[in-house]
Structures are given as C-alpha cells and as structure tokens.
Amino acid sequence: MPGDVQIEDLIVAYGDHVVIKKLSLTLKSGAITAIIGPSGCGKTTLLRTLNRLTDITESCTTQGVVSLDGQNIFAMDPVLLRRRVGMVFQKPNPFPMSIRENVIYGVKAHNTRKSGYKKLVEESLQRAVLWDEVKDRLDASAFALSVGQQQRLCIARALAVEPEVVLMDEPAAALDPLSTAKLEDGIMAMRGTCTVIIVTHDIQEALRVSDYTAFLFNGELVEYGPTKQLFEQPANERTRDYLSGRLITAGAAG
Amino acid sequence: MNVPGTRTVTTQLLQIRSLTAEQAVGGGVLALAALCVIGAAIELSTTSMDVIAVPLLALLFVALAGAAWYCRRTAGTLDREMVAVCVLALISIAFLLVMPEWFYGHDINAIIHRSFFDSVALAVVGTWGASQGIYLFLGGTPSARDISRYPIVLLPVVAVAVAYTMILGRVVDKGIPNLTLDAVTSIYRQTTTNEAGVVFEGGLRNQIIGSVLHIILTVAIALPIGVGAGMYIAEYPGIIARVITISAQMLRAISLFIIGSAAVNMVLWANHLTTTNPFSELVRGVYSANGGYSYPGAGSMLLGACFVSLLVIPVIARATEEGLRSVPREIREGSMALGATDGHGLLNIYLPWAFPVILTGVFVGAAEAAGATAIMVFVAGTGEYGVGPLHPATTLDVVIFQDRFGSKNFMGAMGKYQYTAAFLLLMITLAFTSAALWVKARAWRKYKGVYTT
Numbered sequence: 001m002p003g004d005v006q007i008e009d010l011i012v013a014y015g016d017h018v019v020i021k022k023l024s025l026t027l028k029s030g031a032i033t034a035i036i037g038p039s040g041c042g043k044t045t046l047l048r049t050l051n052r053l054t055d056i057t058e059s060c061t062t063q064g065v066v067s068l069d070g071q072n073i074f075a076m077d078p079v080l081l082r083r084r085v086g087m088v089f090q091k092p093n094p095f096p097m098s099i100r101e102n103v104i105y106g107v108k109a110h111n112t113r114k115s116g117y118k119k120l121v122e123e124s125l126q127r128a129v130l131w132d133e134v135k136d137r138l139d140a141s142a143f144a145l146s147v148g149q150q151q152r153l154c155i156a157r158a159l160a161v162e163p164e165v166v167l168m169d170e171p172a173a174a175l176d177p178l179s180t181a182k183l184e185d186g187i188m189a190m191r192g193t194c195t196v197i198i199v200t201h202d203i204q205e206a207l208r209v210s211d212y213t214a215f216l217f218n219g220e221l222v223e224y225g226p227t228k229q230l231f232e233q234p235a236n237e238r239t240r241d242y243l244s245g246r247l248i249t250a251g252a253a254g
Numbered sequence: 255m256n257v258p259g260t261r262t263v264t265t266q267l268l269q270i271r272s273l274t275a276e277q278a279v280g281g282g283v284l285a286l287a288a289l290c291v292i293g294a295a296i297e298l299s300t301t302s303m304d305v306i307a308v309p310l311l312a313l314l315f316v317a318l319a320g321a322a323w324y325c326r327r328t329a330g331t332l333d334r335e336m337v338a339v340c341v342l343a344l345i346s347i348a349f350l351l352v353m354p355e356w357f358y359g360h361d362i363n364a365i366i367h368r369s370f371f372d373s374v375a376l377a378v379v380g381t382w383g384a385s386q387g388i389y390l391f392l393g394g395t396p397s398a399r400d401i402s403r404y405p406i407v408l409l410p411v412v413a414v415a416v417a418y419t420m421i422l423g424r425v426v427d428k429g430i431p432n433l434t435l436d437a438v439t440s441i442y443r444q445t446t447t448n449e450a451g452v453v454f455e456g457g458l459r460n461q462i463i464g465s466v467l468h469i470i471l472t473v474a475i476a477l478p479i480g481v482g483a484g485m486y487i488a489e490y491p492g493i494i495a496r497v498i499t500i501s502a503q504m505l506r507a508i509s510l511f512i513i514g515s516a517a518v519n520m521v522l523w524a525n526h527l528t529t530t531n532p533f534s535e536l537v538r539g540v541y542s543a544n545g546g547y548s549y550p551g552a553g554s555m556l557l558g559a560c561f562v563s564l565l566v567i568p569v570i571a572r573a574t575e576e577g578l579r580s581v582p583r584e585i586r587e588g589s590m591a592l593g594a595t596d597g598h599g600l601l602n603i604y605l606p607w608a609f610p611v612i613l614t615g616v617f618v619g620a621a622e623a624a625g626a627t628a629i630m631v632f633v634a635g636t637g638e639y640g641v642g643p644l645h646p647a648t649t650l651d652v653v654i655f656q657d658r659f660g661s662k663n664f665m666g667a668m669g670k671y672q673y674t675a676a677f678l679l680l681m682i683t684l685a686f687t688s689a690a691l692w693v694k695a696r697a698w699r700k701y702k703g704v705y706t707t
Contacts, residue, residue, distance in 0.1 A: 051591060083593030093584035095603050105602070109594030154588070161592060 002069050003029040003164035003195035005050065010064035012042070012049050014057065019045045021219040022064070027212070032187065032196040034210035034227065036203055038242065042219040043199040047167045050197065051085040052078045068165065083110055086158035087167040091174055092150035094142035094157075099134055102142045102153055106161040120160055127193075128156035129186040148179025155186050159194075166190065168198040172205060184209050203243060207231055215239045276328070279321045280390025286314045287387050290380025291409070297373035301365055307372040308350050314383050315343040321390055329394070339382045346375035381409045422680075429677030432670050438462060438678075442638050442667060454663040458671055458678065460637035464555065464648040465624065465682055471559035471643060472623040473616055476566035480619070481612060483567065484574025489600065502568035510565070510628035517561040518632050521553045539646035541639035551646025553633025558647040561633075562626045566619035573615020577608025610697035617690030621683045627651040636664050650675040650682075 005027040012020035019042045027033050035043045045054065054060040055078055066073045073081050083106075095102050103121045107113060113120075121138065125131040130152040134145070142153055151171055158166055168187070172180040187209050190196050200206050206213050207227060214224040215236070223230060223239045234240045290310055297303040322336040350372060358367040385402045392398030442456035483502070487495040524537035529548050534540070539554030581604045589599035605612075630651045637648030653668050653675035 053587060053591060056587075056590070079593055079595055081593075082591055087587075087591035089584060089588065089591075091584055093582070093588040095585060095588065096607055097603075105589075106592035106594065109589075109592060109598045109602075157592065 001030050004067075004069050005029070005165060005195060005197075006065075006067045008065045008067075010046075010049065010062065010066060012045055012054065012060065012062050015059040019219050020049070023216075023219070023221050025214060025221055025224060027195060027197065029195050030192050031211040032191055032198065032209055033212040033214060034206035035197065035199045035214045035216060036201075036206050036242075037216035037222075039201070041216045043216055044169055046216070047087075047169050047197060047199050050165070050167055051082050051087055053082075053087070083161060084163055085165045085167060086161065086163035088151070088154050088158055088169065088171050090170045092147055092154055094145070094150050094153055097142065098139045099142050099145070099153060100138040103156050103160050106157060110161060124156040124160040125153075127159050127186070127189060128152045129182055129189065130156055146179070148175045148182060151175060151179070151183055152186055155183075159190070163194055165195045165197065168196065170200055171198065172200070172202065180205070203231075215242065217242070274393070276324065276394060277391050279317070279324055280387045280392075280394075282387075283314070283317045283321055284384055284387025284391060286310075286317050287380045287382075287384035290314055290376045290383065294373040294376035294380060297369050297376060301369040303376075304365060304369055304372055307376055308347055311343055311347050311350070311375065311379060314379060315340055315347065318343065318383055318386060321386065325390075325394065336386050339379065339386055342382065343379045346379055350375060377409065381405050425673055425676045425680060428673035429675075432674040433677065437671060437674055442636055442664070444638070444663075452663065454667040456638075456667055458650065458653065458668075458675060460641040460648055461650045461653055461675065462678060464634075464637055464641045465650045465679060467641065467643070468555060468559055468562070468630070468647070468649050469620050469623045469682070469686070471555060472562045472566055473620050475559055476563035476570055476619060477616060479563070480567045480570025480615070481574045483571040484612075485578065485600070485605075487571065488575045488578035489596065489604075498571075502571055505564060506568050510626060511632075513561050513564055514629040514632035517553060517557060517629060520557060521633060525550075535644050539635075539644055541646055543639050552635055553647050554644050555641070555647040556643045558630050558633050558649075559623075559643075562623050562629050565626055565629075566623050569619040569622060570612065570615045573618070574608060574612050577611030577615075578604055580611065581607045610694050613697065614690050614694050617686050617693075620686045624679060624683045624686070627655055631655045636661075650679045654679070 007023060007025045007027075010020055010023045011018060023046065035046065037043050048054045049062060050066060050073070052073060054062065062074065068076075068081070068084065073085075086106075095105060097105070100117075100121050103124050104117050107117070107120065122131060122135075125134065130149060133149060134140075134153075137144075142150065145153060151174070155166075155171075171187070172183055175183060184205065187196060187198065191211070198206075198210065210227045212225065213227040213230045215222045215230065215234075215238075217238055223234060223236045225235075230239065231243060234243060293303045293307065293310055297307065318336060318340050322333055322340060325336065326332050353368070353371065355364075358364050358371070384405045387402075388405070389398050389402035392401060437457040439459055440455075440457035441460045442454065444452050445455050446453045483498055487499055520537055524534050527534040529535075529540060529550050534550055535554070537554060537557050539551035539557070540548050541551055542548050585603060585607070586599065589603055590596075594602075630647065630649050633647050634652040635646040635648055636652070637646070639645070641648060653671055
C-alpha cells in the first residue's frame, strides 16, 4: 500500500546546530510508528522534516534523502507533498470557522472535488471518533468544542484529504486522561488506512497505540523495532535506561 | 506647656480621629499640596497668585522636611523619595526667587510669564507632595506607596481632559445655537439681486453631503491599496517590504500643506486642458450654471479624495499588517500542513482573522480623512453648484477654514456656521469612531478565549 517512508542518511541542522545526525529509518506502511526519546533529541524536527514544515525556518538545512513511495520529498513541490502527508499538532489548532468548514478546508484547498462534502464530513468525523458528539451542531464554531474534541477535529481534518502518511506531534500533550483515551481510539482506528508516525513523551502511550517504536537520542536512532519487542527486550542499554526512567538527560543543548 | 492630667489640642484631635502622628503629618502635607495644585490652577487662569507661590512652596517644604525627619526617627531610614521632593521644592523656590528679569520680560506681560513658571512649579511639587501625603496618611506601607502614585498619574490626565473639554465646550456652545433645520437642509446660493448687489445666503447641506462623500471616496481608494500594501509587508518580508514601511511612516510625517499644494499643482496643470477633456473634469471638477454652460472648478472631489487617501493608506496598511501578524503560528502551520497554498490560507483564514483589525484601521482612516482640513481647503469650493465625485469639491472643512476664500459673499452668508460646521464634522467623526469600536467588539467575540493574540 502507499505511504511507504524511507529515510536515508538524513542530517537536519538549524544553522550550525545539527539536530538530526545521519539518521536512516524505513517505516512500515500502514502501521503506527511511535518515536520516543528525551526532550530535545530531535523527534519533532524529524517529524517536521517529513512534510517539509522545516522549510519555513530559514536557518534550517537538510541533507540526505527522504522518499515517499520512492519519490524524494526534497525534490517535490512542498504543497503537493503536504497534501499527501497530513499533520496533527501538539496544541489543537482549529481554524476560526465552523466544524464542517474545518473538516472540508483541506479538500477545498486542494480543489479536487466539487460535491459530496456532506458524506466526506461524516466519514472523516467518524474516523476520528467525533461524529456522535458533533453530528447535531456541525455549523457551530470549532472553538465551542472542548480541547480534546478540537484535537480529534484536527485529526478528522487531516484524514479528510485521504493522506498517505499522518504525522502526529505529541497529540495528547494538552489533553486530560479521558480525552486522551478517546484520541487514542481515533488513532488506532487509522491503522491500516495510512501510515501514522506519532511523536510522544508518554512511553505508555507509545506502548498502547503503536505497532513499531523508534527510540531517538541526541539526534541518532538508537533502536527501532516492533513495540512489544522494544519494550520487553530492549537490545540497547540506553533504550533500557530510558524506559526505566534512568536516562533523562537530553544533552541536545551540549 | 503640658500640664499633667490635661491633654493638648493636638492629642485630642488625634484621638478623635484615631490617627497616628504619622497620618496626621501626612494629612497636613496632603492639604498643603492640594493648596499648591489649586494655586497652580488659579495661577494659570487668573495670574493672581504670583505673590504667594513662594511662601506656599516654602510651607510645603517645611511640612515635607518635617515628615521626612519624623519618618527617619521612627523608621530608622531616610525616605529617598521624600527627600527628593524636598530638594525639588527648594530648587523651585530658588528658581522663582532669583529668576532674572530678562527671563520673564520687562513689559506688561511679565506677570503672565512669571505666573507660568509659578504654576508649573506649584503643580509639579504639589502633585508629588500630595503623593507623599497620601503615602503617610495611609500608614507608610508599601501598598500605600503604590496607591500614593495615583495623583501623579491622574494630574496629566485631568489637565488634558480640561483642555479638551474647553475646546469641545466652545464648539458645542457656539455651534449648537445655529444648528437649525435650515442650516442643514439649504445650500449656499445667490438669492436676490438688489441695488446693493447680489445677496447670498444658505446652509450647510452640500458641505455635509460633501464631507460624507469625501470620506467614502477616500476610503474606497485607500482600502484596496492599503490592504494590498499591508498584505505585502506582512506576508513577503524583505527589503522591499521594509522600504514600503519606512516610506509609509515618512509619508505620515509630511506636512498636510505639502500634499495640499501637490493637489493644487495638479489643478494648475489641468488648467491647460479644455473643459471637454475628460482629465479636466476628473481633476478640476466641472459645474453647470447659467443655462447649461460648463465651467471648470478649482479641484474635484475625486482629486481631493485621491490626495487625502495618501494619508489614509498608511493607516490601513499598518492595520492590515498588524492583523495578519496576529494570526497565530499554529493556525498558519495548520493550514500549510493540510497542503493549502499560502494564497488559499490568506483568503480563507488569515484575512478573515485580520478583518476586525483592518476594519478598525479603516474607521481610524476615515476619521483621519474627515480631519484632513489642510488638504481639502486647497482644492475645495463653495459647493453652490452641487456636490458629487466630479463636481468641484466642497466639505465642512471649507466652512471652518473659510478665511482662505476671502470672499465677502461666502463669509457673509456662512460665517455664522463656522462652529456649527466644526460641530457637525465632530459628529461625523464620532459616528465613524463609535462604529469602529462597535464592529471591533463584535468581530473579536468570535475568537475570544481560544487563541491569545
């Protein structure tokens, strides 16, 4: 299936400060991959490189190849790339419009279809496990939703454009446990429909939702493997230390 | 003096009010300081306090110095601020005493000039002293220090408020009595011809329509250009954007008279053209009189609006820029991450988001256009032959500034409406400003509490 992401010798730097150091990683398409690691290890930078949001930071430079279904993303039009690679942010960022308009914003921006919005809204909201809560007030402002609902709306918005890859940058960071549980239901429902890459601080969350886990430390990939295996029998000593809470220094600043 | 078993008057007073000695001193300082401020006000208006300014300041100095000494004895530390007021009082007294004659003049105006310096010294030392009095009266605590700043902040506000009230009072006082139905419905025109010559009379109708039309035209011209410039500055930062920003700021520093004379130069150029040339009508304005013959005016409403819009464009551009900059980074990234182009985001999210701020800019600009008297009087005429975009310009400004015409006919008929015109212009401006506030409050409600901008 599409959504095949291959990272080869990726180096990302902000000015002189190298954040990602020669990272190579092949992600399983259609699976949920968690990226864990201490603060400042380059998780978010890696994620933002995958849809080239790093482009808007002027000092940011990249080397190496990231390919999406065999195409080098750095040779693509970034707008076309972002149409295939959706993203959900740490803080819910609904647009100042109604719930319905939020969901179809991407489709309208791509100008790919002229009708059938009604069905699309329902499908997308159902995939994000939000439909039952908002079906009676689709024209209400997205700001009227709770933070957890807003975050699921952002997922519905990302799914509405049928992306091949969905990037999630600590999506549950701003949510309470109940909202987190609902959000995770939504994430797990995406398994098999698109490749999901989720960055998280919460290793329990990684254990709960992901099929594969990558552990990043100081911009380097320490370990990558099926989640169960990585959590139960970590091959690397640093992974073991991190999972048991002993390895907490980021060291990214130095 | 103190006979055992009896109490002094001071002690009794203190006990009645249950004040501490510190508070009593503070009250005294406050009273004296208040006298100083009142003295400053009287001084400014009547110049009769010249003789007692120095004694009053000296009394305040003694009271403050006493208070400082008392606080030093009880608290152990010298209050620096109190000492500073004392020093300022001493400097003021010395300055007022030794002020050389050449400094304030030899003539009859000398007393007025002296009074000016008296009043400044009284107001500054008095206000600062009052602050100290409040501080002591409230018990000398740190919070009392904060509260005691109040008069220092309040005095300039009151001074400005008084000045504005006097100006507004004059406009209302002299403008309202002539605000009759005839004044706002009739136009300035020639009525009869008698043996003494022609007789002109009339009202402000065309000027009122002209002012509103002029504001609408100006904003209509400035809005697309201003929003475009603001969009460019905010969304495409770089050397060109910086040049535009600096130029816009410099444009606001240019005297209105220079823009006005540029408009006049335009009219002078158009004077070479025949009346049938379309540019002549655009620039000079054309009116018909005497059975359908067309005559060129001294500047069309459109020309005036074009030049006044030079003032309004920077206002709208700035507002647009600010509004677009206030779009949260999260929303911009959210739009980009969905694969929307910058243009799509700009049209569908950023500009609607910036809309309340842009609208405020538009209304502020409209108020500015209404007040751009100095430009309009260069080109505006009497409005006796009608009003419209291609008619000779006429606004309420020309009635306020009618000296420029030196026309006995116009001044004779419209002179009484000078303040009425000012009042009406004030009302128009007030209407635009209120509309701005109302719209802004409504539009912002949409985003309340979700993003902090």
